[in-house]
Structures are given as C-alpha cells and as structure tokens.
Amino acid sequence: MSPRERARIVVLLAPATLFLGVFFLGPLVIIAVYSLLTPGLYGGVEWTFYHWNFGRIFGWADGIMEVFQPVYLRILLRSLSFGLLTVLVCLTLCYPVAFWIARLPQRWRMLFLFLITLPFFASLIVRLYAWLLILKPSGPLGMAFTALGMEPPELLYSPAAVILGMVYIFIPFMFLPLFAAVDNLDRALVEASADLGATPFQTFRKIIVPQTLPGIAGGSVIVFIPAVGNFIVPDILGGANGLMIGNLVEQQFLSSRNWPFGSALAMVIMGVVLVVLVTFTSRAAKAGAVR
Amino acid sequence: MKRPLLALPLALLASAASAETLALYNWGDYINPEVMTRFTAETGIEVTLDTYSSNEEMLAKIQAGATGYDIVFPSVWMQDIMVKLGLLHETRINEHPDFSRINPAFMRSKEDPDSSFCLPYAWGTVGVFYNEDITGPINGWADFFAIPERTGAKISLLDDMREVLGMGLIMTGHSVNSTDPAEIQAAADYVISQRGKVTAFTYESMALMTSGDLAAAHFFVGGHVFFLDMPNIKYVIPVEGATMYQENVCVLKDAPHKEAAQRFLEFYLQPEIAALNVSQQFNGTPNIPANQLTPDFIKNNPNVNVPDATLARLQIFEDLGAAIRVYDRAWSAIKTAQ
DSSP: OOHHHHHHHHHHHHHHHHHHIIIIIHHHHHHHHHTTEEEOBTBSEEEEEOOHHHHHHHTOOOSSSOOOOTHHHHHHHHHHHHHHHHHHHHHHHHHHHHHHHHTSOHHHHHHHHHHHHGGGGSOHHHHHHHHHHHHSTTSHHHHHHHHTTOOOOOOTTSHHHHHHHHHHHHHHHHHHHHHHHHHTOOHHHHHHHHHTTOOHHHHIIIIIHHHHHHHHHHHHHHHHHHHHTOOHHIIIIITTTTOOHHHHHHHHHHTSOOHHHHHHHHHHHHHHHHHHHHHHHHHHHHHHHHO | OHHHHHHHHHHHHHHHHOSSEEEEEEETTOSOHHHHHHHHHHHOOEEEEEEESSHHHHHHHHHTTOOSOOEEOOBHHHHHHHHHTTOBOOOOGGGSGGGGGBOGGGOOOSSSTTOSSOEEEEEEEEEEEEEHHHHOOOOSHHHHHHHHHHHOOOEEEOSOHHHHHHHHHHHTTOOTTOOOHHHHHHHHHHHHHHGGGEEEEOSOHHHHHHTTSOSEEEEEGGGGGGGTTOTTEEEEOOTTOEEEEEEEEEEBTTOSOHHHHHHHHHHHTSHHHHHHHHHHHOOBOSBTGGGGTSOHHHHTOTTTSOOHHHHTTEEEOOOOGGGHHHHHHHHHHHHHOO
C-alpha cells in the first residue's frame, strides 16, 4: 500500500471512527466506569470504587447497605426468554411471508415492503397505546370474543401482551434482512434439488435454510438485542406483570437515584447478550461451514 | 467548568432569538395552558413549556447541565434537595406585598422555611377513583382491596415506588417517611399480600376507568378532569390515611431569564390566576383568596377543597436520604412477587 493510499484510507475512515468513538464507545466507557462507583445520595456518583453493585446481582453483599436479591437474576432470565420468544415468533411469521413477497411482481413487492415499514412512520408510544385499547377487555378483541359467546382472554397486563407488543414493533427488523436473503436465494438450486429426488422437506433443510441463514441470523440478532433490553412495552402493556430487566434499569435512574446500580444492571445485560450472541454466531458459522 | 461553557452559547442563542421569553420545565399536564396565555398577554413575554414525569428525571437533567430552563416545579422534598445542592436562585418572593395571600401552612420546605427561594404552587391528594355502579360506596383501602373478591371487577395501583410503599406504611401504621427497614419490610409484605388482587401497577388507569375495564384505581386527585361527564365515577381520600403532594415554583440558579421568571412568580400571586389554574387542574392552591374564586363544583367538593379534618389524615413525602435503597429493594420485591 502506497503512503498515498494509506492516507486516503485514514481520511475515509476518520469520520466513522470519530463518530463511533465519541457517540458509542464514550457512553459505553462511562457506563462501565459508573457501574464500579459509589452511588451519590442525590443521583450521580461518588468517585470511590464500589463492587457491591454487581454483588447485589450475583450474590455477594455486605447485608447492611447492600442486600443480595435473586430477583435480578430471575428478571434477567425472564428477559432473555422474552427476547428469544420474540425472535421465534417474528421468524415464524416473517419467513413464509418473505417467500411470498419475493415471488410477487416488482411493483407489488415495493408496495408490500412499504406496508411493512409503514408503522415506523407513527410514534412508537402512540402505537403501543393503540394496542392497549385493542387488548383491554372492553376493546375490539374482547368484544369479538363476547360476540362469539366466549369469555374474553385476560391479555392486557400479562406477559403475553408484552410478547405481542414486542413482536409487533420488531417485525420489520426481522423481515427486512430475511427478505434480502430470500430474494437472493438461487432458485436453480431448489429446482435442481427437486430434480435430483429430494423431498420438499430435504430441499428446505439442505438448500433453503442454509442459503437464507445469513438473513435468519441477522434478523434474529437485531430483534433479540433490543427486545431483551426493552422497557417501554412492559411499561405500557405489562403493568408490572411482564416486568423486564430494562424496567429495573429505568427504576434505578428515574426513581431510586442509584446510577451505579443501573449502570451495573446495564453492563450485565450487555455481557449476557454478548455471550448469547457469540455462542449463536459461532454455531451459525459452523453450520454454514458444514454446508 | 463544563457547565458555564455550555451555558454561555445557549444563553446567547436564547437572548438573540427574543429578549422576552420564559422557559418553563414542568410536570406533564400540571399547568392550565390558559395561565401561560394570560401571562403572555399581560407581559408580552413568550412562554415555552417542556415537561418531565418525575422529580428524579428533572433533577438528573438539571444536574447533567440542561440549560435554558428558567422555572421548575419540584415537589417540596425535591426542592429541599435542590436548595442543598445550590441549584436554585433566591427570588425573595416572600418580600413581595402580595405574598401575604399565601397560607403559611404551605411553607413546608425545610431548607427554605420562609419561602425566600420558591413560591408554593399547588397541592393535591392521592386517593382512589371508583366506579360506584360496580363497587358501591368505597371508604378506604380495605374497601378498595375487597373489590375484586366482592364483585369480580379489576383494580389498579400506581406504578410509583413511594406511593405504593406509602400506602403499605399507612396500612401497617407507620409514617410514609419511615426509614426503619423493619417497618418498610412490613409495608412491602402488606402490599405483596394484596398483590394478587391488583390487575396492574400503572399510570394509565384513567382511560381504563372511563371504558369500564377497571372498577377502581389509585390515582391523583387531578384525575377528576377525565370524569366531568361521568357522575358514577367518584373519588375518595381513604379513611385509613393517604398521601398528599405539593409542588412549588422555583427559579433555577442558571436561569437565562431571571427577570421574566420573577415576573411569572409575581403574576402567579394573583388570586384570579391561581384560581384559573385550579379550575382546570382540580387541585388545591395555597393562595387563600383564590379558593373563593374557583368554580362551585370545585369549591363545594370536599375531596378537592379538603376540610381540615381530612387534611389531618394526609401525609407528605420527605427526602429519604440513603434509606431510598431500602425502598428500592422493597419495590423490586413487590413488583416481581408472583
């Protein structure tokens, strides 16, 4: 690489590096540092080392100022399973639809892609309130059940409502990468597989799934991450019955004035999500290599 | 050094835009828009309004160096903290001749006992709204928690750490400002014992009361505004005891428009203005003559214009200091109880 080329690369990469450094790495470092400091009496921090923030979560505590409570691990586990469930439901809904839309004529495809991203045009809060109105027992859903002579299900303020809300807001995140992968699928391979005597299930498992795996993995990751840390959906639709770890972080900053503990919880979410993703992607990579 | 560097360009910008503006930072829906319109009409000063949803949110933003705001509306205990932290400007509003209209009982701040910083703004109670058609008459918390079993209807509590634990402390016979871990634990145990009857911890209960999905809800007196045409929805300040809140009008030390802010405080001393605010907000005012100027449905409503006997069973929150951590743990335990 000539010095000129090198200089050009440095110049081209500088804005992105600077941007990520200031707006991504900077806040991250602040959270990491705060998670190991003493909480200030009125919010903020005192600059002395304090490991009890993590002790409260994982099981060591002095028992006087800080007490270990297993609720944090339990809520973390629940958040992970809510995130996973959201991914699975989104995937199940989006996968067949992606195939269907990929086969449509060009102008119809654009229309449907537009329709799927349409909800982004309205505020998230407004859309979640709309769900509150739909799910309440006297709402359209409840009325439909009553009209059919059935007892309306107790959906609002339940974990199911939280999953439903999250699936609703994250569907486009799953759909778009999935659609890109399905659209690029080499149909000749599918036909060849059938010609060579593979059953439809074999074709699906050996040809279609591996080829669309990047889309499945990409969609799953970008749904899973924000779903695990979500707090607005459980806030509006869960009513504390679908409490997630994000709500506990929010509580630390907005009512308990314990920024270091909130930071510690945030670091734990990040750590756990990272571990899950690394395991997942290395498995996915292996599966890809086998193909 | 961070703050002045940031403050300077912002202040310059603000003053360049217009010499006569005033930036309010208030709770959502906590001022009658008419009051701001009247202020602009009277003084020519343009008013902007930003909102927050908790004292802590406001404090965190001000501490983080949010500049450009002139006036905030902290609860009394938060005012105490802000005075201690040196965030407020001393307005000497108590030296204004019209200050005599303020009922001295509402000069509750420990750090500002003679109101030389802030002007007492408004106060209200936190009680129970109930749909009488479903629940029949309700007197207090015991009646409230009996509703689900008695009628099969649903009830909700506020999604608020201090309010819910405060109710638990009241029901177990302690101060809502207790810092004794055993008392706080007892309060949490009481709430957890009622947890199964509570459909949700939420602030969004008023819409569900209107639609009939909730039969009763723990809420602020200001909720009256939703039920103007629904006489079957009633409000009660529980007999066992309840909490009250009071917010004061404070000028920030970094306020870019201190003169305009001072004029707003003086403007709000007028009884007609305080009454105008109350008539839309359904809360109480510390301005004595203003209480005679409110509409009849407020003046004659003992739940809004509270008689002394009821006042005696109300408690107001104070800052908990480090004991807030005991509350935080109890609150996490309540919210995650199965």
